[in-house]
Amino acid sequence: MMNLNQLRVFYEAARSGSFTSAAKKLCITQPAVTAQIKAFEDQCNLKLFKKKGRSLYLSEEGSALYEYAKRIFEYEKEVEDAIEEMRKLKRGTLRLGTSKAYARYFMPFLITSFHEAFPHIKVHLDEGSSMDILRSLLDLKNEVAVIARVEEDPNVTFVPFKRDELILILAPTHSFTRKKSVSVEELVQEPMIMKEMGSGTRKQVNDLFGRKGLTPNVLMETSNTEFIKQLVQRGEGISFLVEESVAVEIREKRLATVPVAGESPCLDVSIAYLKDQHLSHPAKAFVDMLQRMATKSPQAGGLQKVMDEYFAHWQGGRR
Numbered sequence: 230m231m232n233l234n235q236l237r238v239f240y241e242a243a244r245s246g247s248f249t250s251a252a253k254k255l256c257i258t259q260p261a262v263t264a265q266i267k268a269f270e271d272q273c274n275l276k277l278f279k280k281k282g283r284s285l286y287l288s289e290e291g292s293a294l295y296e297y298a299k300r301i302f303e304y305e306k307e308v309e310d311a312i313e314e315m316r317k318l319k320r321g322t323l324r325l326g327t328s329k330a331y332a333r334y335f336m337p338f339l340i341t342s343f344h345e346a347f348p349h350i351k352v353h354l355d356e357g358s359s360m361d362i363l364r365s366l367l368d369l370k371n372e373v374a375v376i377a378r379v380e381e382d383p384n385v386t387f388v389p390f391k392r393d394e395l396i397l398i399l400a401p402t403h404s405f406t407r408k409k410s411v412s413v414e415e416l417v418q419e420p421m422i423m424k425e426m427g428s429g430t431r432k433q434v435n436d437l438f439g440r441k442g443l444t445p446n447v448l449m450e451t452s453n454t455e456f457i458k459q460l461v462q463r464g465e466g467i468s469f470l471v472e473e474s475v476a477v478e479i480r481e482k483r484l485a486t487v488p489v490a491g492e493s494p495c496l497d498v499s500i501a502y503l504k505d506q507h508l509s510h511p512a513k514a515f516v517d518m519l520q521r522m523a524t525k526s527p528q529a530g531g532l533q534k535v536m537d538e539y540f541a542h543w544q545g546g547r548r
Contacts, residue, residue: 235269238262239277239291240298246285315510319349323511326355326362326371328428330454331498334474336375342522343515350511358452360427366503372512374501377429387499388520393471395433395494398478400464401485410490413441420448420466422457433494434469458484471496 241251242262252259270277277291287295314320323343327336332354340352355365359376366374366385378387397411405411417438423445424430431450438445448466451457457468458475462483478484500519502508508516 232269232272235265235272236298237302238265239269240295240302242266242278242285243287243291243295243298248285314349318347318510318514321349321509321511322351322353323373323509323515324353324355324371325515326357326365326374326376328359328362328376329356329452330430330471330474331375332356333454334471339375339519343518346518347511347514350514358425358427358431359429363501366501369503369506372502372506372508373515376499376501377432377496378499378501379427379429379432384504385501386504387501388516390498390500390519393473393496393498395430395469395496396472396475396486397467397489398458398461398470398475399467399485399487400462401482402464403467403485405467405487406485408487410488412490413438413443413492416467416489417443417446419446421445422460422466422468423447423450424454424457424470425450425452428452429496429498430469430471433496437469437489437492437494469494 238251238255241254242248245251245254248262248266249259252262255262266278273290273294275290275294276288277294279286279288311320325336325340336354340354343350343352355362355371357365359379362371362374362376363379363382363385365371367382375390377393381387397416399405405415421434423434434445449460454470454474457470458478460466461468462478475484475486479486500516502512502516
């Protein structure tokens, strides 16, 4: 097997045309260079250098070998540069998972903030139900997730991010809009357009009915929040969605909402990552950024306040 240390000594001697210069470059003695070259020539059974007076020249075999060695050590330099860039977050990929609703409503804010700090890091954003994204962490497809905490897993660390209120949405012409509140029992009679199984919203709505020993009348289920809003506007049924996702439609009276008596369903949104896996530099930087946001102003509401300000700005921009 080729000795790469000997190849490096040969390369430096061939590049500089001097054993003495090679010794200085490699921080070894000139006799050590001579010995390494001799050992390398013996291993190859080739004569790699010619001497004329005090001058050193490459043999035909040495010239051919030098071109290969040159490419090897140029690639070595590229590898060293790539490693340094990855350490300094000038190169790399953040593999991030979230629900489709969060991808639309607040992930742009988080990714923009991350790119402002680390403009050279690429982001691969995977969307799915909170359960799907949790599984993607366990399958090592994503490193970090921002999801509703639909179930506990001993292999996953969950860092509290924010709480999202779920509200009942109706068509503005629905008879419930004339009530101050409605009961869960009244909702059973209504066709319900539900988020898909595995989503945090679906789990909370099922639990809402389950606590009363009831089952919702599911007309349709989908992962598409915009589709749900359109169907509800057309009077096809009622639904529960995160408040921020319907704020504009409610303000513009394209949708209506009524409190559910005695109930305040919420999603606990978390930053999630595996406990026993080392985070890549981009993933660790993303998690650190969110944690700094969360602790920057705990007295003033922390990360929740930052996100609320973002939603207020985003919703104002859509007016």
